[in-house]
Amino acid sequence: MDVKRAEDRKKLVRETLETTRDYSGRTAQFIGELAAKIQAGGAPGQSEWEDLFAALEWLAEACSALSAEDSALPASGAVLRKFVTGLPPILQEVSRALEKGDSVFLSDLLGYELAEKTDELHQSLLRALLKRAGDNYEQNGS
16 A cells, blocks of 8 residues: 555656646746736736736745655755745735836846746756656666
């Protein structure tokens, strides 16, 4: 029973890694699109902001859960924690920029700070999954 539970847990962690990797990539792209929209003089709608904050909340929760799994990402755990702890200061700046109506600063925060941080997370998860696949390949001798 313990072996089955361990295998189920490994599968769950792998699926969470894959989902988080995919979602972080799409979120980074979405953030870049919002930044470009603002730079072009447009204003994201309420639903776009809600989608952004919901995506970031999901990513933060997934990263927190994955960082608790020492075996999941031994080399990338620091990136997960950095993403989670780095979000609040950036989001506070985004809030201030929104309140002031500072579209230049807002697009910079989104395009340079938040999109880059999210893309860094995406790349780290991609490397971790590739490493896991290579490790599994070597262990299984296939």
